[in-house]
Amino acid sequence: MVLTLATPISEIELVPSNALRLKDVTGSGYLALLQELGENRSTRLTYSNEIVEIRTPGQLHEVINRLLAAIILTLADSLDLVFNNLGSTTFNRADLTEGIEPDSCFYIQNVDIANSSASKLAVYKALGVPEIGLYSQGNLTVKTLTADGYSDVENSLAFRIVSAAQLNGWLKLGETGTDLTMIQAVRQEINALNET
Incomplete structure (x- = not known):
């Protein structure tokens, strides 16, 4: 079945x-x-295998x-690392037929937050992203x-001094407390690790 849209794609609304x-x-x-679609939108796109x-x-x-x-x-x-917060920038490579807009992206690391993220790992691999944080079902x-x-x-x-268990602990703290409480806990733990 072929569906032809008479409405411009930019006028279609998706429920969160x-x-x-x-x-x-x-x-x-x-x-x-x-x-x-332009750049001023709340949607995120992934392109793979047509x-x-x-x-x-x-x-x-x-x-x-x-x-x-x-x-x-x-x-x-806290660790004095050079980083750039690139937000949910669009990644495309001209030599690949792949593209993705992660939820958050940092020069030091990509983080993709979605229940279906596991299916997008092939796109990140094709783009050569060295590390992914994958959040699914509360973990x-x-x-x-x-x-x-x-x-x-x-x-x-x-x-390297941070474990996945520590990251999950901070996330849980952020879910039950305030953002400030979580940030203070991260700084306190990293300062303690740096002193040892």
């Missing part, structure tokens, strides 16, 4: 936490879609995204790129 999949989209069609997924994050998704971003920025600052796993794909690791490449 939902996604729209478009099949048989060429690379040039994907780039035209990005241009049509399928475009347009998703709109929900409230819980955004809360976790912001908490993880605050943790990463606090860690980078953050840290994955690093190997020759065979992504593997779970206990400690981040970007923050």
Whole structure:
């Protein structure tokens, strides 16, 4: 079945936490879609194997995204690491027919927050992203790129002194407390680790 849209894609509204999949989209069609949607939007796109997924994050998704971003920025600052917060920038490579907009992206690390993120690992691998933080069903796993794909690791490449268990503990604190309480806990723990 072929569906032709008479409404411009920019006028279609998605309910938060939902996604729209478009099949048989060429690379040039994907780039035209990005241009049509523009940069000032709440949706995020993934393009792989001629399928475009347009998703709109929900409230819980955004809360976790912001908490993880605050943790990463606090860690980078506390550990004196050079970093750039690139937000949910669009990544495309001309030589690949892949593209993705992570929930948050840092020069030192990408973080993708979505229940369906595991299916996007092939896109990150094709783009050569060395480390991914994958949040699913209330748990953050840290994955690093190997020759065979992504593997779970206990400690981040970007923050070697921080374990996935610590990151999950800080996330839980951020979910039950305030952002400030969580940031203070991260700084206090990193300062203690640096003193040893």
